[in-house]
Amino acid sequence: MPIGIRTWKEGTGELLYDSTAEHTLFNVDEQVITGNSVNLTTGLILEYPAYTGKRLSVTFVSPYQNGSIDGYGILACRLTYPNNIPTITISFDNTTATIPKADGYLIVFDTGASL
Amino acid sequence: MTIGFRCRNINTNVVTVDENLKTYVYLGKYPIPDDRYTSVDIDCVGFPLIYFSIPYNVNARVGIAMTGLESIGVNKWRAFFSLKEAGNGTNLNLWLRVFGRLDLNYPNGSGIKYGILLRNLNGQVTFDSNLRMHKLAGNTYSTELTLLADCPTGNDPADKYDTNYAMPFNMANKSICANARGVVYWLEYWGSYVDWETGRTIDQYQKRAFQSYYSGYDTTIRISREYEVATYIETIFPIVNDLSNMHDVKSRIAVIDNTKFP
Numbered sequence A: 001m002p003i004g005i006r007t008w009k010e011g012t013g014e015l016l017y018d019s020t021a022e023h024t025l026f027n028v029d030e031q032v033i034t035g036n037s038v039n040l041t042t043g044l045i046l047e048y049p050a051y052t053g054k055r056l057s058v059t060f061v062s063p064y065q066n067g068s069i070d071g072y073g074i075l076a077c078r079l080t081y082p083n084n085i086p087t088i089t090i091s092f093d094n095t096t097a098t099i100p101k102a103d104g105y106l107i108v109f110d111t112g113a114s115l
Numbered sequence B: 001m002t003i004g005f006r007c008r009n010i011n012t013n014v015v016t017v018d019e020n021l022k023t024y025v026y027l028g029k030y031p032i033p034d035d036r037y038t039s040v041d042i043d044c045v046g047f048p049l050i051y052f053s054i055p056y057n058v059n060a061r062v063g064i065a066m067t068g069l070e071s072i073g074v075n076k077w078r079a080f081f082s083l084k085e086a087g088n089g090t091n092l093n094l095w096l097r098v099f100g101r102l103d104l105n106y107p108n109g110s111g112i113k114y115g116i117l118l119r120n121l122n123g124q125v126t127f128d129s130n131l132r133m134h135k136l137a138g139n140t141y142s143t144e145l146t147l148l149a150d151c152p153t154g155n156d157p158a159d160k161y162d163t164n165y166a167m168p169f170n171m172a173n174k175s176i177c178a179n180a181r182g183v184v185y186w187l188e189y190w191g192s193y194v195d196w197e198t199g200r201t202i203d204q205y206q207k208r209a210f211q212s213y214y215s216g217y218d219t220t221i222r223i224s225r226e227y228e229v230a231t232y233i234e235t236i237f238p239i240v241n242d243l244s245n246m247h248d249v250k251s252r253i254a255v256i257d258n259t260k261f262p
Helices: none
Strands: A007-009 A016-020 A026-033 A044-047 A052-063 A075-080 A086-090 A103-115 B007-008 B015-018 B024-031 B036-045 B047-052 B063-073 B076-084 B094-103 B117-119 B126-127 B144-147 B163-166 B174-177 B186-195 B200-217 B220-235 B249-252 B254-255
Touching: A007 B249, A052 A075, A075 A103, A086 A103, A086 B163, B024 B036, B024 B047, B036 B094, B047 B063, B047 B076, B063 B220, B076 B200, B076 B220, B144 B220
Parallel strands: A075 B249
Antiparallel strands: A007 A016, A026 A103, A044 A086, A052 A103, A075 A086, B007 B015, B024 B094, B036 B076, B047 B094, B047 B174, B063 B076, B063 B200, B117 B126, B144 B249, B163 B220, B174 B254, B186 B200, B200 B220
16 A cells, blocks of 8 residues: 555454545435325435535435334335436335335435546 | 545545544444344444345345334334245344444544544544444445336246346345335235125235345345235225336445454
8 A cells, every 4th residue: 555544453453444445434414204204206305416426325224113014105215316416316116005104214425436 | 624634545536534524333233033023122322224134145035124123212223124934944144233323322432542533623533443434345335226016926936026136246244234125015806705695795805015035146136026925805895906106116225244344
């Protein structure tokens, strides 16, 4: 490694961080997505213009806080880049379902990488 | 950042440490019991980011799905799992790995004597060289799953609705973060009979529930759409079974290397 940083675990000497190898994910946003906040037709759209041109990573847990999954509509999560703006779309799998809508939990990371 | 600490990968120019940016760190792992339906209780301050290992090269129809997450107390969480074909004698040896916010779980850092500890201007810890930062195996942050709206019927071959994703590495010793279930219910007309007491025709429907099970095979992640359980509905009124708005579910997946998070 000509330039950079490596750090080792105290005591064991295990290499834990290498700036030439890592892709640390930085926490951009996290929030509860309530099922009722998601439009049945258009879904819920979240834009991150501050990260235009950057590649984000998204994890989405659903159902969140519902316990049993049975009887709940399930949310889908998609990340796209219209005009290079990271855009997350949350939607339901079946817009005609009359079953209760599940909530979810969204965590968004900045990968540091460009598109 | 005008003053502070930032580190870039010299090869990719990607920022890998920044004193102003919050991160998640590895908190530990928990065994997932080999039961058909099971749960794991975990400790984490703030929302836990959960990865779980998947059956690898075991059997085509063996898989795992994370089916829910709920808070069960202060800094305590319960993750729910469904294991397809669990209990068939195969020891799946699956584990759950938890990541949590560094600034919440280690507000004063790990207590290292030597190394690097970074804080932002608010005093929150943003990097600790003694902890394992959340990082993915390869650049899998772009991986998107498509869970088909189509669901198996009774006579379909079991693997007809599987979705296979080629990954840029072998899936042995990997864990995934993937929680979408895809289409939940599928209503099918099952039959009719005449109730001789009332003379009415009774229509029977089968409400079939589905689950998306994950497994690994060499460099492939397989998502199996499996028929989970059915409940029966009897009605004297015809049901309009409108499936026109059911659509494929797009979801995200991330993969970590278990050897980096023992």
